[in-house]
Amino acid sequence: xxxxxxxxxxxxxxxxxxxxxxGFHGTSMRDLSRASxxxxxxxxxxxxxxxELLFLIQDRCFTEVAEGARxxxxxxxxxxxxxxxxxxxxxxxxxxxxxxxxxxxHEAEELTGTMATAIRRRKREYVAFVTQLLEDIDVRxxxxxxxxxALFGMINWIYTWYRPxxxxxxxxxxxxxxxxxxxxxxxPASHAAHPLAASHGG
Numbered sequence: 001x002x003x004x005x006x007x008x009x010x011x012x013x014x015x016x017x018x019x020x021x022x023g024f025h026g027t028s029m030r031d032l033s034r035a036s037x038x039x040x041x042x043x044x045x046x047x048x049x050x051x052e053l054l055f056l057i058q059d060r061c062f063t064e065v066a067e068g069a070r071x072x073x074x075x076x077x078x079x080x081x082x083x084x085x086x087x088x089x090x091x092x093x094x095x096x097x098x099x100x101x102x103x104x105x106h107e108a109e110e111l112t113g114t115m116a117t118a119i120r121r122r123k124r125e126y127v128a129f130v131t132q133l134l135e136d137i138d139v140r141x142x143x144x145x146x147x148x149x150a151l152f153g154m155i156n157w158i159y160t161w162y163r164p165x166x167x168x169x170x171x172x173x174x175x176x177x178x179x180x181x182x183x184x185x186x187x188p189a190s191h192a193a194h195p196l197a198a199s200h201g202g
Contacts (some may be wrong), residue, residue, distance in 0.1 A: 008046050011036050012060060013052045013099075020099035024107045042144065047108060054107055055115040061100045062122040065093045079136040084178045086133055090155055091174035101159045127152070151181055 014036040018027050029050060035129050047053050050071055072089035076082045094101040111119055134144040134151075154177055164170065 001181060007038075008056075011038060011043065011046060012053070012057050016057050016097075016099040016103050018108060019054065019057070020102040024050070024103075024110050033202060051115065054103070055111055055119070057100060057103055058108075058111070058119050059122065061097065062119070062126060065090060065131070066122070066126055067095055069126075073133065079133070079138075083133045083137060084182065086130065087151070087155065087178040087181065088171070091130060091158070092170050094155070094158070095162065095164055095170040095173065098159045098162075098164065101156065105156060105159070121196060139174040154181060 011032075015027075015032055018031055018035045022031065029040055029043065029052070030112070031055070032038075033043060036043065043053075047056065069086050069089050072085040073082045075084050108119070127145075130151065131144050131148045134147050140145075158173070162168070162173065
């Protein structure tokens with residue numbers, strides 16, 4: 001028999017899907033009722049407003065992805081391996097929650113007051129966590145905060161093009177993004193060119 005928590009989980013998943021498809025402003029509570037199979041009074045049993053639904057989607061996402069990241073990173077000891085573990089965990093989480101990722105990216109400014117403050121705090125904590133992972137890697141001349149936002153630029157917009165049902169598997173996607181970020185796109189080619197230059201007296 002479904003519990004109250006499981007029904008709320010289902011409601012949040014349905015709401016994320018509808019918000020992702022129609023946008024926050026384009027979605028009515030009746031739309032959410034039809035999508036979730038709950039009556040309006042049933043929805044209001046769990047939340048007081050559409051804004052609270054949006055808050056719970058974002059708050060739960062940040063809680064789950066941050067907890068998963070900390071567990072993944074804790075299993076590694078080397079700084080570079082810790083960052084790779086973070087990238088992999090983040091990408092795997094959001095490839096399984098594509099609607100939530102779109103909602104986080106597009107509807108971030110819809111919340112106000114204490115709900116907005118709480119989400120901003122979670123974002124700052126998550127960015128600070130990643131920035132620290134980058135600071136632990138000895139890369140001179142690169143601002144860790146800029147690097148953190150550049151990394152988020154790579155991994156937070158995959159919902160615009162990635163299809164989980166396609167040929168690229170989530171794990172492969174995560175590993176390729178980690179390789180591109182940590183190794184650089186040109187670095188392998190430049191390394192391969194060195195023996196060739198040496199053979200010609202370069």
